[in-house]
Amino acid sequence: MKRSADDLNTDLFRKLGDPRQAEKAWGDIYTLFWKCLIDYVLENFSDIDDQDAEEMAAEVLYWLWKKRKRVSRYEKPRYWLFVAMSNYAKDHIKTGVRWRREPLEEHEYITDDSLETEDESKQEKLQAIEDAIGRLPTETLKAVRMRFQDGMDYQEIATALGKSVRTVTLQVHDGLKKIREWLGVKNPSGMKSRKKKDRDDD
Numbered sequence: 001m002k003r004s005a006d007d008l009n010t011d012l013f014r015k016l017g018d019p020r021q022a023e024k025a026w027g028d029i030y031t032l033f034w035k036c037l038i039d040y041v042l043e044n045f046s047d048i049d050d051q052d053a054e055e056m057a058a059e060v061l062y063w064l065w066k067k068r069k070r071v072s073r074y075e076k077p078r079y080w081l082f083v084a085m086s087n088y089a090k091d092h093i094k095t096g097v098r099w100r101r102e103p104l105e106e107h108e109y110i111t112d113d114s115l116e117t118e119d120e121s122k123q124e125k126l127q128a129i130e131d132a133i134g135r136l137p138t139e140t141l142k143a144v145r146m147r148f149q150d151g152m153d154y155q156e157i158a159t160a161l162g163k164s165v166r167t168v169t170l171q172v173h174d175g176l177k178k179i180r181e182w183l184g185v186k187n188p189s190g191m192k193s194r195k196k197k198d199r200d201d202d
Helices: 005-017 022-044 050-066 077-095 120-134 138-148 154-161 165-183
Strands: none
Touching: 005 022, 005 077, 022 050, 022 077, 022 165, 050 077, 050 165, 120 138, 120 165, 138 154, 138 165, 154 165
16 A cells, blocks of 8 residues: 555654664755745745745754654654744744844854943953854854855855755754853843753753
């Protein structure tokens, strides 16, 4: 008996729980759902533009990789993926946060409200941010700057660096996470409503 597309997709998600198959499965899921997730948001949320939709898709798929063992056990993982995307979109509209190009040292995805002050402490914090950014591996730093400082989309970055879109996504989001950890920033201005800490299943 021929299996449905949903069954085949579920099998793909199940492989996320197997260390031997997880990386390839995630890559296949990324390729399969990347554009679908972006189109879903753009079709259902008129207040969201292309850049924001792309950033949400990247975050959802990045989260999928980090929590792959948990998601592999979900009864309807494909359904969860689109619910997660919808929740990101609603949250995005509620908070009014918008993706924008700006100097990485002051980007809202790695800074908090302490940079709103105009005193000596702000200069010290900016220097700390610059130092943290400088600790990133060269290729990761290139990808992060291309995304948030130069305003390039993930496909453009992947083409420029000769890498896959999924690899670039991991580099960018791992880079941001490391910078925030080094700075002790738990609640960046651009992610205000995402306070809940995710437990690491790995």
